[in-house]
Amino acid sequence: MAKLTLIQAINDALRVAMRQDSSVVLLGEDIGINGGVFRATDKLIDEFGPDRVIDCPLAESGFMGAAIGMAVNGLKPVVEVQFDGFLAPAHEQVANHLSRIRHRSRGRFTCPMVVRVPSWGGIKALEHHSESIENWYLNIPGLKMVAPSNPYDAKGLLLAAIEDPDPVLFMEPKRLYRAFRAEVPEGHYTVPLGQAAVVREGSDMTVLTYGVHVHTALEAAEQAAAQHGWQAEVIDLRSLNPLDLDTIIGSVKKTGRAVVVSEAPRTGGFHSELIALINDHALEYLEAPVARVSGFDVPMPYLLSEDLYIPDAGRVLDAMQAVRTY
Amino acid sequence: MAKLTLIQAINDALRVAMRQDSSVVLLGEDIGINGGVFRATDKLIDEFGPDRVIDCPLAESGFMGAAIGMAVNGLKPVVEVQFDGFLAPAHEQVANHLSRIRHRSRGRFTCPMVVRVPSWGGIKALEHHSESIENWYLNIPGLKMVAPSNPYDAKGLLLAAIEDPDPVLFMEPKRLYRAFRAEVPEGHYTVPLGQAAVVREGSDMTVLTYGVHVHTALEAAEQAAAQHGWQAEVIDLRSLNPLDLDTIIGSVKKTGRAVVVSEAPRTGGFHSELIALINDHALEYLEAPVARVSGFDVPMPYLLSEDLYIPDAGRVLDAMQAVRTY
Amino acid sequence: MKVETALTRGEQLFPVRRVLQADGTLLEPLPDFLSHDVLKDVYRKMVFLRVYDQRCLNLQRQGRMGTFAPFSGQEASQVGSAYLLRPDRDWIFPTYRDHGAMHVMGVPLVNILRYFMGDEQGSRAPEGVNAFPISIPIATQLLHAVGAAWAGKLRGEDTVAVGYAGDGGTSPGDFHEALNFASVFNVGAIFFIQNNRYAISTPISRQFKAPTIAQRALAYDIAGVRVDGQDVLAVLTVMHEAIERARSGGGPTLIESVTFRYGPHTTSDDPKRYRAQEELEEWQAKDPIERLRRYLAAQGNWSDSDDEALWSAAREQVAAAVAEAEAMPRPSVDELFDYLYAEPTPNLLRQKEELKAYLARKEGGARG
């Protein structure tokens, strides 16, 4: 088993999927000879050629719409949106078509495709390169949403997403692309959509998060243990839709305290939905209000202020303190 | 004082604003000689001419982007998006520009404009004519969001929105456009953004809603009073951003029970955010989990199934029962 | 420097293709594929479309249907654009006004009626009929046509995909992106634009300034053509050429069909607010059905009684389809939840149960 970075695991998953299924095609900007701006598609054009690794004109609505037509007519496109903020021009295709082709046609037409979106901040990039686009689609039914936090899951979830019969928004924590390596099995395996992972067990509080902030939460959990002796249970949601409600609610019922962490703006984030779900299913178990750790209700700032905006372990620790000492 | 329908009140507000301020211009599709598909701009072209009531080519991103340029250069555009679903093509202009021009330029450039969006369902229209677009922008900071529920507020809030120095998404309950008439003062007045209205007082539970479902909630409240003797406090939020948190939390603390109502899909709706806010600020006052009455996590169906999807008084009454008998 | 050369010559560079004149006489000999049987079949289809379109207007006025978008006046485009396609191997991506083309492609009238009555089952084309559901968001479907044709090309098939739009549909960005992608990747998409001179109330002079839509082809270095949209033989001819081009790897074609809708934009619209009666009458004088009837009659084997029989048969078929559509049950609660994903998520199953429980309390579970 090789030790791979997260971006290598993505590359590996794409290669495995393309070898296995000739209907898998990649579309995006600069994904061919350049291998993608993050190198997710590095060298794939050498093996699969320009008909399957398709460098597109600079038009996200264009390749999203064309990919939808391809998916409807039998291919399995995997679209790379170069950065989260550039999903915006494709919004109409995503919101008004991608999400509802099966529903609208009562199953006659389907749209099995994956939209890969390098997501969130922390790499000190320019404006619009650090958005939390999961929340643009939270209230638009019909899209599965996946967010891995490590190389193993990234590969397994991406393969599962590509094999899924329905459209999947696949959000990749770009800040983790090269942050560390982990063991990734060779060849084909999947991590099923809709199953959260308890990445740290504990009984004092539940921390719910996904993507990059699984690591922020784990760091805070270690500090909480060291400083206060509190054992936090950290849950990596992995998939926002379908959501593993049983694991979430089971843990909150066990611990009686919950912290939700995501770096999206405060209002209307997935963290808000998690609080609403806890309200629906476990309110009477709560010893304290659920604590939200999130970005603020301002645009992601330019890079000198990124650290002010993005949640860090200190803010998660504060939230743990809040739910513990309420 | 004349009795006007909601759409007449909108028309009146536009006329008052345009008479008062020559920098107010209207842009949209079919708003000129046709007076808008709902007649919101009826006859305005006769008084103000085609340079101020501008029929645009069929391109929402086009006129949203052009309006942004106009607003930056001294005009006050009021853009009509013909139906909620057709805001999608303008998403990039709204999400990546409209919302953040002042912030990005540290106040050097501003973008005072209003985007009028006939919103939500209930008029048995075709697909994409019945969306809850407030939730597309919930997590995108920088847009004020207003949703009147009656002719008086519609005129006063629209005038306040036009006079606001920042961009405002103005969501009009299209189902109420001609549903009833109410007294509307002549000439200029405003209803300030950010103030909720307690439209029915009560001490047994708080119902939080906006737009068309203020009426659904009031209907349910009367039934609850008649059937069970419960007095529900119904709050018309009127403005989602800025939000009148004090009124919301004050009422929930008083009643100890809350029902949130909106017709958006369940996951990630503004109703979820309201639950999260109650969690943050009034959890210990709750006698029962907040009850959500909402649409379901499917696209707004074609018209024969609209009634299955859109919350009615019966579902609100069920929710009242749930919070009362928990 | 303004390049006068091509600009002011848009209309000369792209003359309107016409085969049959308003008086029913031919301008050029008919190509082989337009046999007499084909012409009669085409005529029959146009008549059927006219009958059901008018019937739907009535149904809507009687409250038996939701908002309806009529195409009367545009039958030559509806029939001519779809007639030569292979339903199972080619594709169409229609707008709300192209249900005529959908029907020609093989979608039963009952589906079209159910669609406008408000049932998603109406958007479910039969197996073997590649008619995509109606796309309401203007011009978005042109990209789907590009993708569908492209997928065929990548598999080595000679797929043709027709994307429909109106004159207004040339303004959104997706129009541009679709033509550019089709050009760059040389795919067998046909962009069939019905220029009926209005987008709801907006006249083409407010939609674009160039004298033709066809000249947009110049921007993408693709084939472009204008055709008389009231002349079904001309529409069939240019479609024949475009299909040949697509099948033989010659790439996309932009077709501007110059036409007119007789009725309102939809049943929610009042065209008197923005259109003069004379304009309507001028176009009615060029009626595509009457034009072909004159030709058939002049050929000597289409009598007035043949014609009457055809119209009344059409009315009967339509009446039967309406009866069938109206007898269908309302969509069930299961249908609302079960088609979003191949397998409903746990969340959706919970919501379905919640709704069923509510309906059971409320109305004794009458539905679903």
Next chain:
Amino acid sequence: MKVETALTRGEQLFPVRRVLQADGTLLEPLPDFLSHDVLKDVYRKMVFLRVYDQRCLNLQRQGRMGTFAPFSGQEASQVGSAYLLRPDRDWIFPTYRDHGAMHVMGVPLVNILRYFMGDEQGSRAPEGVNAFPISIPIATQLLHAVGAAWAGKLRGEDTVAVGYAGDGGTSPGDFHEALNFASVFNVGAIFFIQNNRYAISTPISRQFKAPTIAQRALAYDIAGVRVDGQDVLAVLTVMHEAIERARSGGGPTLIESVTFRYGPHTTSDDPKRYRAQEELEEWQAKDPIERLRRYLAAQGNWSDSDDEALWSAAREQVAAAVAEAEAMPRPSVDELFDYLYAEPTPNLLRQKEELKAYLARKEGGARG
């Protein structure tokens, strides 16, 4: 039918305008507005831009700046496109690569440095300088240019607004919508497209199939022109014509400036992956700065020592600006919250206090 006529003639219909040849000799006499003083000033500005652009590449490599987008090689476009505008009455809407044009318009270098260092204050142009902040989302700003020019027109002013984009910027729908709106409403917008042959790694052959960008003007019936983007005198000449057209009510112009970037797309990019060294060298031989220097030298009043003095003065000015920019404090917490609306909402005030309290606990309130 493929309209061969105009298509294959895109390059003939839109020949590349050139005034000054690579060897520094003129092809046509200079117009009056290009006086010798103007030429020297233009030269000075190009040199300054080259110096700071190269300096920024270094700063980024030293970790003193974030991602930077260099324009070296495109100085003629940067200077020529903005030089003739009135900073307080005209407008520019730049991309990430048009900070040179911003500087020419009147944005101090310190702002540009702060922008790339990651401070929104850098996007705050001085009062009286209508340089919109850099737009990252490709082509979106072309519509802002349309709107700004249109607003001026509606007020009876002779506003000119320049919207910038690259070759890749012609592909998004907003490009089409901007040109169409400008055409239909006949506004004084200039679309200045720098065709540097690559969009990151994507060559123009993958971006569009037509031989020129300028021929897109045909689709909208607007003026279009190609210009040698390594010839600042040609760029100034076509801008002069476009500005005149806009001011006199003649409507928009599409300008394709044929050029090349010497460096990477941004500092995150490695152009060796997709571009041959020979291609770079071929373009370096046509360097816009060297070309004008040759002309000035040939005119006899620009010596080598003048030149050396100019370059070293530029280096000093840049060094001073870098020092100033690096001495500026980091953005405060207040700035993060106080500029979203004219008045912060109660919600934002709460969040600001929350963050300040956290920072106070964490670091003794070092910031904000």
